[in-house]
Amino acid sequence: MTGPARREITLSVNGERRSLTVAPRKLLSDALREDLILTGTHVGCEHGVCGACTVLIDGRPARSCLAFAVQMEGHEITTIEKVAEGGEFSPLQQALHDHHALQCGFCTAGIIMTFQAFLAEVPDPTEDEVRDVLSGNLCRCTGYQPIVAAILSAARVMRGEGQA
Amino acid sequence: MSGDTLFTQIGRALPRKEDRRLLLGKGRFLDDIVLPGALHVCFVRAPLAHARIVGIDSAEAQALPGVIGVFTGADLARWTTKLRLEPAIEGLHPVQMTALPIDKVRFQGDPVACVVATDRYVAEDAAELVVVDFEPLDAVASFEKALEPGAPLVDDSLPSNLVSHQTFAAGDVAARRDEAFSIVEARFGLHRHTHAPLETRGCLADWDAGREHLTFHIGTQAPHPLRSQLAARLKLAESQVTVVSPDIGGAFGQKIALYREELCVAALSRHLGRPVRWREDRLENLTSASHARESVCRTRVSVAADGRILGLELWLTEDFGAYCFYPANYMARVVAMILTGPYRIADYAFDVQVALTNKCGNGPMRAPMAITSWVMDGTIDAIAARLGLDPVEVRRRNTIRVADLPYTMPTGEVLEDVTPLETLEAAVAAIDVPGFRARQAEGREQGRYLGLGLCTVVESTTYGSKFYKAAGIPGSGHEAAWVRIEPSGAVNASVGLMGSGQGYESPLSQAVAEGLGVTAEAVRLQMGNTDVAPYGMGSRGGRGATAGGGTLYLCAQKAQAHVLRLAAHVLNLNDATGLRLREARVERLLDGDWQPTSLTLADLARTAYLDPTALPAGMAPGLDFSLTYDPPPMTYSNATHACEVELTPATGELRIRRYLVAEDCGTVLNPIVVRGQQQGAVAMGLSGALFEEVVYDADGQNLSATLGDYMIATATEMPEIEILALHTPSRRTPAGIKGMAEGGIMGAIGALSNAVNDALAPFGVVADQMPLSPQRLRDLLRGATSKNAGKVPPK
Structure with a gap:
């Protein structure tokens, strides 16, 4: 192994304390996937554009390919694996399914993480707001239209306004 | 094999089976x-x-x-x-x-x-x-440079960089030119794309x-x-x-x-x-x-005074890059073969050149024939502009009608069960052309530039082995499937396709379920492992539904026929006449009504596997069926796209105000999945036409090596895409399936470009090179003058 020596670090991921030994340059995305076997986070570009690797750092969406794992000590990381506890879809996941808002599914986890956070902050967004936030996540399959519809529908459900 | 619409499984809006694992982050991709x-x-x-x-x-x-x-x-x-x-x-x-x-x-x-x-x-x-x-x-970074005499050779074993050159002529285009009221020429330059999954x-x-x-x-x-x-x-x-x-x-073909x-x-x-x-x-x-699409087409069309096309000539040059992973004529040839598409044209000639350059090699990208419909419908718009005719009317006068079918294109391709006039009229009515023209005229008075573009697509799909043979392309277009009913009655099935995100599992389960007589939920598709799946030709060329779904449907029908023979034996009937399987239960036709019997598929499976002595004489144990099927040489879906844009001359900004598609893709296995493919294809076409561009400098250095440079459209740029669905089944295929999923790209490129040129018309300039980026539109408009807006600011 070249470069500075590997370090033992402890990360808080999905509410659990996890110890791992990583090189300082190891990306958070790689540490999650390879060391913690949380493979639901996908790596699409490794330069921060595509948004597929989006996770929550202290509740806020962030590109896990633009952070080093060693920087994450003391922060709370949330990944797609935490969203559906007990295997039950969140309202957003359910809406994405209902609206056929995914095809290959490679970008999907990043979109879910982005909007789990956004809808918690902005429960009643306009379509323009949804499209603006969604513009940080590239989807090559759908044309975004069903994703936008699903997010707006999930927001309604989460506000207690039922399906619509 | 007709347009039987009495399906119970085919056509259901069954949600995708893949979604659960993908939404939970439990998909299994290579790196997992x-x-x-x-x-x-x-x-x-x-x-x-x-x-x-x-x-x-x-x-x-x-x-x-x-x-x-x-x-x-x-x-x-x-x-x-x-x-x-x-x-x-x-x-x-x-x-x-x-x-x-x-x-x-x-x-x-x-x-x-x-x-x-x-x-x-x-x-x-x-x-x-x-x-x-x-x-x-020395490098050659464009086909123009590659084809110059004495140009450096990309492949030292070739006499020149012209790796492929084919010509074709049907009828007599020279004679048609002599008879023509007018001869119209047009150019269409499509830039280099890459698939970027x-x-x-x-x-x-x-x-x-x-x-x-x-x-x-x-x-x-x-x-x-x-x-x-x-x-x-x-x-x-x-x-x-x-x-x-x-x-x-x-x-996407990569x-x-x-x-x-x-x-x-x-x-x-x-x-x-x-x-x-x-x-x-x-x-x-x-x-x-792999890269794709970079090509220039020129057309010369001989027309009558009323806009009828008498003869058409095409010159196509494709920049193929440095290596051939496919025969170099593979993509360009299809463009030339199907160019005339929805229009009645008998006299047609083409000249197709493919050049090697010092760039990444090409591969088929979703709609390898993407440029086709832009070239054809852009030529139609050029005719309308030259003759001062309504572009809708020029389309009507040239479009193939039901009475013309089956229609043999000048290249020998046969169109059957297509409805280009119907999709044209549906799109024209939905977009409200007269209403648009009024708004456009009003807008121009206020210095606002609206444009409306139409593009009718005849999308080649499926590509049977006869097409490969006729086109001189190595390969086969047949497909293989197996269906197995396991001892418990569980249904496994396989086919030689592999989905890359389309969502095959539900629609292909529906094809099996329809043929066998079970519900699609009960069918499990096993794809992607060559030791499990039968040898098939894979997923490409819009063949998933007709070749894949069709083969599975036929194989499942074969399984049902066998199961019913066994059922007849168990029920002490002479034969299986008047029996059918529905939702995994044997039903019997009594007095014109289908009545359930006590026999289920699970009962029969148990007998077939575990009690072979109870089988009728000559029936082998087990329930294991396989079948291969070679679809027609080609199937065709058709569509008309309509796109309304607003152009801001001072900035080159383009906004898509409305986009709709009237599409006829025959029998649909699953409307959810088909709609997703239609919208996704249009979006990919628009993204490519507006933003994406692989850029090389003159030395062959790639300048678009990040997703910040190779720009894929985001949610803020993509419009709502309205779909008007028509369903004319093919009479040539199992269940009337036609195939689709690439035509959206063909139509998007053409409709967008035609709309932009409609918006540009007052300035007297024509956009003939993609992408239609603000920079390129500004380049066109710089110094141009509109009757209404006066001179466009020079910067």
């Missing part, structure tokens, strides 16, 4: 497969577009801790055979390539050495330490030295053809290679061929006796995977 001890590969790539390889010094890289080895083209040549493409096509030069270049590199990004290390980070470190001594050569390429090779067997994990659209190539090039028997495709994060990197990884796993894996990074994907 872990093999202990796997080594990682990183390729050393050429920094120059064209150069001799004088020497490779890897000593420093080899000395790095964690590096297992550095391998060059000479090493790989010992373990692999060359790829040689030499189909017997007139005007197509045979070409060949080694696993890695040995003597020279042909584009920036060409792999020259392969580093193997215990870790991907270390492999990348080591790749930077490999010193390659290059002797630069969200998941890049990658593979994991696992050589079992004891069994002498290679298991090759790779996201591939065509597992069996890939296995054939891999085995041949490793000098292994096809029984020594298993290809396994996990979930794929998009492919994951069909066996690429050189993948061959290297497989060869190195065998050489080293360890699992070896490669994950392409995004820079490699954008610069070195």
Whole structure:
């Protein structure tokens, strides 16, 4: 192994304390996937554009390919694996399914993480707001239209306004 | 095989079976497969577009801790055979390539050495330490330059860079020119694209030295053809290679061929006796995977005074890049063959040239014939503009009508069960052309520039083996399937396709369920493993529904017929007349009504497997069925796209105000999945036409190597896409399926461009080169004058 020596670090991921030994340059995305076997986070570009690797750092969406794992000590990381506890879809996941808002599914986890956070902050967004936030996540399959519809529908459900 | 619409499973809006795992983050993509001890590969790539390889010094890289080895083209040549493409096509030069270049590199990004290390980070470190001594050569970075006399040769074995050249003529275009009221010429330049799936390429090779067997994990659209190539090039028997495709994060045609990197990884796993894996990074994907579409078409059309087309000529030149993973005529030829599409044209000639250049090699990208409908409908708009006719009326006068069917195109392609006039009228009515023209006129008075574009698409789909034969392309278009009812009554089925995100599992389950007489929920598709699936031709060319679904449907019908023969025996009937299977229960026709019997598929399966002595004489135990099917030479879907744009002349900004598609793709297996394909294809077409562009400088340096430079449309740019669905079944295919999913790109490129040119009309300029970026539109408008708005600001 070249470069500075590997370090033992402890990360808080999905509410659990996890110890791992990583090189300082190891990306958070790689540490999650390879060391913690949380493979639901996908790596699409490794330069921060595509948004597929989006996770929550202290509740806020962030590109896990633009952070080093060693920087994450003391922060709370949330990944797609935490969203559906007990295997039950969140309202957003359910809406994405209902609206056929995914095809290959490679970008999907990043979109879910982005909007789990956004809808918690902005429960009643306009379509323009949804499209603006969604513009940080590239989807090559759908044309975004069903994703936008699903997010707006999930927001309604989460506000207690039922399906619509 | 008619337009039987009494389906119970086909046509259901069954949600996608893939969604659960993908939404939960539990999909299984290539990188999610872990093999202990796997080594990682990183390729050393050429920094120059064209150069001799004088020497490779890897000593420093080899000395790095964690590096297992550095391998060059000479090493790989010992373990692999060359790829040689030499189909017997007139005007197509045979070409060949080694696993890695040995003597020279042909584009920036060409792999020259392969580093193997215990870790991907270390492999990348080591790749930077490999010193390659290059002797630069002059590069040709455009087809114009490549075709100049005395141009540097991309492939030294060829007489020139013109790797393929075909001509064709039907009727007498010269005579039509002589008779013409007017001769109209038009140009259409489509720029270089790349597929850019969200998941890049990658593979994991696992050589079992004891069994002498290679298991090759790779996201591939065509597992069996890939296995054939891999085995041949490793000098292994096809029984020594298993290809396994996990979930794929998009492919769009980029994951069909066996690429050189993948061959290297497989060869190195065998050489080293360890699992070896490669994950392409995004820079490699954008610069070195495969590119597409860069071509220029010119048309010359002879017309009567009323806009009727008398004769059409096409000149097409494609920039194919540096290497041929497909015969060089493969994509361009389809454009030329189907160009006339929805229009009555008997006199037609084409000249198709394909040039090698010092750029990344081309591959078929979703709608390899993407430019076709733009060229044809753009030519129609040019006719309307020249003659001062209504573009809708010119379309009507030339469009094939139901009474013309079956219609044989001048190239011999046969259109049946298509409805181009119906989709045209549906789109024209929905977009409200008179209302639009009024708003457009009003807008122009206020200095607002609206444009409306129409584009009618006849989308070639399925590509049966007769088409391949007729087109001189090696390969087959047949497909294979099996259906097995297990002893418990569980239904497994397989086919030689592999989805890359389309969502095959529900619609193909529906095809099986319809044929067998069960519910689609009860069917499990097993795809992507060459030891499990039958040898099929994979996913490409809009063949999933007709070839894949059709073969499964026929195979399942065969299974049902067998099951009912067994049911008749158990029920003490003479034969199976008046029996059917519905929702896995045998029903009997009594007094004109279907009545359930007590027999279920599970009962019959138990008998077939576990009580063979109870079977009728001559019936073999088990319920295991297989079938192959060769679809028609071609099936055709059709559509008309309508697009309304607003152009801001001062900035070149383009806004899509409305987009709709009237599409007739025959019997639909699953409307949810079909709508997703329609919208997704339009979006991909618009994204390409507006933003995406692979840019090379004059020296062949790729300037668009990140997703910040190669811009894929985001949610803020893409419009709502309205779909008007028509369903005219094909009378030639099982269940009337036609295939679709590429036409949206053809229509989007054409409708958008026609709309932009409609908006540009007051300025007297024509956009004939994509992408229609603000910069390009500003270049066109700079200094142009509109009758209404006066002179456009120069900057």
